[in-house]
Amino acid sequence: MSRIAGTFAALREAGRAALIPFVEAYDPNRETSLALLRGMAENGADIIEIGVPFTDPMADGPTIQAAGRRALEAGASLAGVLGLVREFRAGNTHTPLVLMGYLNPILSYGVARFCADAATAGVDGLIVVDLPTEEADLLLPDAAKNELDVIRLIAPTTSDARLPLVLAGSSGFVYYVSITGITGTRTASAADLARDIPRIRAATNLPIAVGFGVRTPEQAAVVARHADAAIVASALIETLCKHDVAAVLADVAALSAGIRVARQPHADQA
């Protein structure tokens, strides 16, 4: 069983959803990212998503754009991100890591070489924002050969008829982009999720993670009641900008607590 599948199986046993915090690699430098990865794993992160900086992050809002710019100025590269993963893995073999980024750095690295190196470094899954299912044959064979999960984005615009096509070849979990928009802007309501998540459930047995616009422990708890994981990115980057690593880890602990109580009988029903 892959690390991602194992994590979700254990959480299902425990009756709770996963918290997936996001780290933009090298924002504002490599040491900070390493400290965040290690600290998040100790403060309730069940899986960690690592943003691979790109000059033109078309699906991202201002917060992640700025983080990517800082990271590139700090010398971020795809090879550097894999190095970061290797260093994290030396001390942690259980927390799944998912890389999220755009296609061009991977193409430039070479798809086959990248998948092999990513797996060796200890990456578990890949989210490539600008690689829709129509173009995914470019990545799927090499990812499968190296046992990397390819995690698909599903959007509110993805029709029921299109769902099976989008889900074909996906593994690990499904990433539901809960709003039509870019990261860190709008937030989906409980009613939106109550409407949307069952539609995806009907099409897949994979765990469903919800991202884009999840910011607070309360919002994470709402997500945790409807879906299998909450992804939090922009809010944590903002905390890092305004404060420090310790403040981000405190946020992660609070988000984790929110998720842990979400499905308990006394939790507010959303």
Next chain:
Amino acid sequence: MNEIIPNSLRNGPDGRGRFGEFGGRFVAETLMPLILELEAAYDSAKADPTFQTELDYYLKHYVGRPSALWFAERLSRELGGAKIYFKRDELNHTGAHKINNCLGQILLARRMGKTRIIAETGAGQHGVATATVCALFGLPCTIYMGAVDVERQKPNVFRMKLLGAEVIPVSSGAGTLKDAMNDAMRDWVANVRDTFYIIGTAAGPHPYPAMVRDFQCVIGNEAKAQLLQAEGRLPSVAIAAIGGGSNAIGLFHPFLDDAAVRLIGVEAAGHGLDSGAHAASLSRGRPGVLHGNRTYLLQNEDGQIQEAHSISAGLDYPGIGPEHSWLHEIGRVEYVAITDQEALAAFQLCTRTEGIIPALEPSHALAHVAKIAGNMNKDEIVLMNLCGRGDKDIFAVAQHLGVSL
């Protein structure tokens, strides 16, 4: 519409939106259903004769097509070789070829029931053309423009505002065309239901490269017929400037299967191809994925996109339309590059010999014409697309010539 001819170079793209290995649809899932909807709507419009009739009406009565074909006699004499003809798309309403495409796309947007238009612009020509057709059809219009470009193209920003458009300065990245396109795509993702994105060049996710090309083919189709009437034969060379490549593909495409016609695309070499400050994606880039398509891009060894440079804001883009990448790889079109200084010299040459102030974009094409025409026979013909007029550029040119206005 068109009959498929085996072995024709004009059959592309394939069902996946690819020209050889270039093109495709590299967009986020949120946009993918929209792209598919657009493709279906465009296919249906293409097959509907009333759509073409409507487009022809506006092209004739609003844009002023067909644009003239002009024998540049004094210039030809001065260069001392081939007969040079200008396809005068600078005479179009709004002063460039951009309006051909904007009209086609806004008619399609209306057909699809879209109620809001967005676009990106670099120099502002596409922004002005988009704002113009939005005013014509009474649709709200938002134009994304790099903050740096907003500053250096103030007259066009004012024009767009006069035409009723909202101009949003984009300060992400370097604040130029590439970043404006990123923000236009972000707007589209956030407003998928009601918004139509009018892309200004023959790039982006399928079906844009094919659709923009089809709308710009009016240039080459007219020029071919006009030249056959004037000279009874095809040109030896057809030549056009390339940023994203929409005016060039519009000129070239109708000649692709005429093997005797040499086709030359002119990229912007900026301060020089080895200066690190240019916009020559084919000459100095390599294939990658940006803005929805696989094509030649200026990028570093890690696949990060690099900033382009050209004196001409319209050529200042680190990518190129995917069909050009394919035509480059199969060798059907030659791609060369012209520096800022060479383009400035050609700008003055054209103004002085023909009484036509060209935009800096076609000045690049003209600079290459000046290089080759003298070595050609007097009975040979060079057809050049004069795709825009230079009014917008007089400030930039004055500055480079050390004149203060």
